Ligand SMILES: Nc1ccn([C@@H]2O[C@H](COP(=O)(O)OP(=O)(O)O)[C@@H](O)[C@H]2O)c(=O)n1
């Protein structure tokens with residue numbers, strides 16, 4: 192209990208502090224089972240009346256690694272992890288509200304890539320933990336989320352947090368999410384042409400806060416940063432990798448190492464004999480990206496919010512500050528990719544994949560989505576201290592569907 196008081200008082204002046212809880216305060220617990228980690232988000236909301244937009248008072252956030260899919264062959268071990276995270280919610284939510292507080296887990300691309308049987312076994316373990324908790328467990332509380340929702344809900348989160356979903360002048364911003372196993376692009380089309388040229392399943396109508404938004408969104412499975420590494424190495428979707436060595440010009444020449452992803456062990460290394468550096472690497476990466484993604488013309492000149500691995504790699508290479516984030520142009524990623532790839536020995540210590548990752552991000556933005564060199568990217572991890580994640584949008588949607596909010 193004392194922890195919770197401290198946490199809130201860090202963010203709110205005492206007279207606003209939700210500890211002096213009013214009747215209109217409520218909570219929502221959302222788990223994000225991503226391909227590289229599992230996270231819990233405990234949100235506190237206030238809604239003064241049906242006419243008012245829901246107010247978000249705060250978020251408690253914690254994450255653990257590795258992701259759920261790493262337990263594919265030992266689902267019972269997963270239990271400890273969900274229990275540990277759920278304990279945080281027990282501490283954070285006042286006991287008299289436990290029964291009214293919904294808890295939900297949504298898994299993303301890591302589980303989409305597993306076999307149905309393994310994925311369901313993992314989800315079952317989590318469901319058991321939830322059922323034994325004192326919280327409200329809605330029907331279908333543990334599931335794999337559809338990729339189109341992942342993009343839409345992240346878009347809702349960012350535009351809610353930046354104040355674009357309330358009031359008259361809504362200037363919404365598009366969002367780019369680069370996960371471990373999949374990547375999402377979402378925006379509100381301004382041009383009729385975009386609606387006409389988009390593949391049918393890239394357009395989704397979505398109702399939230401009494402407005403209907405017709406969004407362009409798509410989740411590309413296998414185009415997350417880590418899945419892309421495997422694709423570039425030629426190791427994606429290989430059933431048996433039996434100690435095979437995968438080499439790339441995007442890796443340090445003399446490197447030989449092992450890497451675990453999605454419960455599989457891969458051996459990889461540099462082009463001992465052949466070329467290394469940005470040019471050969473870019474050509475390798477292009478094979479994975481070119482012609483594989485839909486390019487909506489209207490986004491070429493616009494600006495986007497970008498987070499997850501876009502953010503992490505920009506931080507790793509000092510393009511932005513970890514706390515502040517920042518605004519970059521697409522060409523900043525290219526400049527950095529060249530710098531890292533053509534001086535690989537120097538950057539080796541950070542991550543052997545840094546050159547490959549930056550080159551992939553560059554190619555994904557330019558050749559994949561078709562952005563211009565000078566397209567602006569607003570790199571953001573938090574807005575007003577709240578994580579820019581699909582989880583907030585998902586919690587709004589959940590509360591709405593349970594009739595807890597309007
Ligand atoms: N709340 C969160 C969740 C993930 N992430 C980032 O998202 C990336 C990993 O994506 P993920 O594990 O969710 O993978 P997917 O299942 O989305 O493909 C890493 O760069 C994380 O740092 C984040 O920045 N904030």
Ligand SMILES: [Ca+2]
Pocket residue numbers: 225226299370371499
């Ligand atoms: Ca994610």
